[in-house]
Amino acid sequence: MVNNILIASSTAWAWPWWGILVAISLMNLSIGAFIWYKSVKAGVLKDRYRLMMLIFGTIFIVIGSYRTVFVSSYLEQLAWFDTFFNSSLFIRSIATVAELSYASVIILTLQRISEQVPAINGHSAPRKEVVLYEKIAPYFFISCLFIAQFFATSATITKIHVLFAIEETLWGLAFLAILPLSIMQCIRVFSFKDKEMQKRMFMFRVMTVFFSAFCVGYCIYSLGFHLPVEYWPAAIAQLQMDVPMPEIRHGWQAIVDAFTVVNVTHDFDTWGGIGFMIWHTGYFSLCVWMTLFMMCGPRILKTKSLNGLFEAEDAKIEQDDNTSSINDDNMTSNNNDVDDRVVSESISDSVVIKENTINIEDLINKNAK
Numbered sequence: 001m002v003n004n005i006l007i008a009s010s011t012a013w014a015w016p017w018w019g020i021l022v023a024i025s026l027m028n029l030s031i032g033a034f035i036w037y038k039s040v041k042a043g044v045l046k047d048r049y050r051l052m053m054l055i056f057g058t059i060f061i062v063i064g065s066y067r068t069v070f071v072s073s074y075l076e077q078l079a080w081f082d083t084f085f086n087s088s089l090f091i092r093s094i095a096t097v098a099e100l101s102y103a104s105v106i107i108l109t110l111q112r113i114s115e116q117v118p119a120i121n122g123h124s125a126p127r128k129e130v131v132l133y134e135k136i137a138p139y140f141f142i143s144c145l146f147i148a149q150f151f152a153t154s155a156t157i158t159k160i161h162v163l164f165a166i167e168e169t170l171w172g173l174a175f176l177a178i179l180p181l182s183i184m185q186c187i188r189v190f191s192f193k194d195k196e197m198q199k200r201m202f203m204f205r206v207m208t209v210f211f212s213a214f215c216v217g218y219c220i221y222s223l224g225f226h227l228p229v230e231y232w233p234a235a236i237a238q239l240q241m242d243v244p245m246p247e248i249r250h251g252w253q254a255i256v257d258a259f260t261v262v263n264v265t266h267d268f269d270t271w272g273g274i275g276f277m278i279w280h281t282g283y284f285s286l287c288v289w290m291t292l293f294m295m296c297g298p299r300i301l302k303t304k305s306l307n308g309l310f311e312a313e314d315a316k317i318e319q320d321d322n323t324s325s326i327n328d329d330n331m332t333s334n335n336n337d338v339d340d341r342v343v344s345e346s347i348s349d350s351v352v353i354k355e356n357t358i359n360i361e362d363l364i365n366k367n368a369k
Helices: 014-042 048-069 088-116 128-158 161-189 195-200 202-240 252-260 273-283 286-294 306-310 315-368
Strands: 261-264
Touching: 014 048, 014 273, 014 286, 014 306, 048 088, 048 286, 088 128, 088 161, 088 202, 088 252, 088 286, 128 161, 128 252, 161 202, 195 202, 202 286, 252 261, 273 286
Parallel strands: none
Antiparallel strands: none
16 A cells, blocks of 8 residues: 555544544444344345345445444545555445445335325325326435446546535435425324324334434535535636646556555544534434434334334235235125025025915815805
8 A cells, every 4th residue: 555644733533533433333233233133033024125224224334334444535535544445446436335225225215105105194195296206306316326426436536526526416416306305204294193193103203304304404514515615616626726636637547546545644634624524423323323213114113112113014914914804804795695695595485485385275265165
């Protein structure tokens, strides 16, 4: 590794902050392992939705924990340790997998809420335009984040700041696109006033409140500060420089350097100051906690207790059970129909016999006369 040790002017913050983040990551991994244990024990892995939430959530949490240990900054290739495992391009590569996994658990959750709570309680189905928006928004969200990965990886190699600005703009647009959906779903979920239904919607209630608040906060931060103050001015400034800083790179050697060069520093200002600390801490705490909750598979619970968080919910099994119940009802109904026919036929036979008996008696009386 090429190790450029940067002179630190303020490093007192570094290890306490790093230690707290690593401790949080260890706690998150433990919670994730517990969710897997409870889910396997409950037999929920047969449910495709629950399995996908567990897999995608685990990918994001594991890679997030890795990134809290090997802290990095892509543009200047800043690193916490002098090792390939702190390589900017390597971490950018695994971050692509993590961020797409994060986007996947979000859209799966949004789709499940729309499926199980399609309208405000007591109201008719929403207009076609609203239904169409609900279907398109999650896919627009993940498409923006998918495209953003190419800009981020290219920027890590070339050091063109505009590419990072475009990446962050796509993130802002992605969350802005699902902001109305998150608020709309929150209103729907909280429209149920029945106490039992409120308890069964515990996961949806928590998820919609947290996620709508997260979307509002992220959009304000992104559109009000992150993009207009941090990213685009710096990106434009780089393009206006006679000698761009950092130097714009291209070709095979740029890829090699992005993998091998690490600039080790623990200086507060070099890392970006309070802005970097807030972003990095929030990303690897709030986003991970939200993902841990989504790993449980947000849905309408079968039971009112919190134990229902890990209960098995297989739509096919439920359908089979319902079908079985319906068949049993039909069999019972058919048996009742048969019994009714038998009774009816018995009554008819009795009437015929009675009528024949009356006719014979009349005939005997006439002959006697």
